[in-house]
Amino acid sequence: MVKIVTYNVNGLRPRVSQHGSLRRLLDALDADIICFQETKLSRQDLSGDVIMAEGYEAFISCNRSSKGRGAYSGVATFCRVTSAFSSQEVALPMAAEEGFTGLQDTAKNGKTIGDFVLEMPMEEEGLGEITREELFKVDNEGRSIITDHGHFVLFNIYGPAVEEDNKERVRFKLLFYKILQKRWEHLLALGKRIFVVGDLNIAPSSIDRCDAPPGFEKQMFREWLRSMLREHGGPFFDAFRSKHPERVGAYTCFNQAVGAEEYNYGSRIDHILISGACFHHSSYLEDHNIFFCHVEDCEIMDHFRRGNSENMPK
Secondary structure, three states, X not given: OOOEEEEEXXXXXXXXXXXXXXXXXXXXXXXXXXXXXXXXXOHHHOOHHHHOOOOEEEEEEOOOOOOOOOOOOOEEEEEEOOOOOOOOOOOOOOEEEEOOOOHHHHHHHOOOOOOOOOOOOEEEOOOEEEOHHHHHXXXXXXXXXXXXXXXXXXXXXXXXXXXXXXXXXXXXXXXXXXXXXHHHHHHHHOOOOEEEEEEOOOOOOHHHEOOOOOOHHHOHHHHHHHHOEHHHOOOEEEHHHHHOOOOOOOOOEEOHHHOHHHHOOEEOOEEEEEEOOOOOOOOOXXXXXXXXXXXXXXXXXXXXXXOOHHHOOO
């Protein structure tokens, strides 16, 4: 068994300070693989106190875009050197890759996980012609780390949040997810198992948003995410919703400026998605799938919330 935690920390350094050290923060989360999003660390901020902890290996991606937003976005994956939950040391990856377009690692060493290569020039429905410069920008904001653990490939993702009237950023977000989907499809075609964890900045359905307005599910990115899920013909299990299909009030993101977390007024935009073959070798494939055979549970860590449970709607 491997335990995986995903957590949008909204600044890794303040979270480390709250716990006294990075090691204490990681130990408090008590998992083999811990994926942080929105670390808000520039490359100049990568000091030992926020990236080095005894017993863990770190894989980091920082924003390197030219927009002057160094302390912005960023993801980090911490893997236990020895699993606390399994005699097989599957937490440490065999390979790691920054970004997912394949351009970052192709530029550095000519190889990507699964030998993924985007054919250029390329066009995509809804986007038209896509330039190489645009693809580099997708990877340059520090929004993805891929780690290959042998039995599965893990994507730690921090998806863009955009205003609908900002056409440039809407195009960026659409390109981000279109290329990410291509990467998933490539790995699944190779027979790989995929775990996607992180803050996708998308609440897929009305049940995942407090007081969802009319037409909520018609939004383009929500339709895309639902198309990726098994119940809509896609390849992925939504781990939380598959385990808790009727649970309401299960949110992971809140407007901090108005204290919305105290009243549980939020959205579920942080996800664990799972796809691929079952680990069992069975000729009765309809009786076996990776989710129901191997996923014990998927819960939201309420004990890390700042809200007062007495104020939360029942």
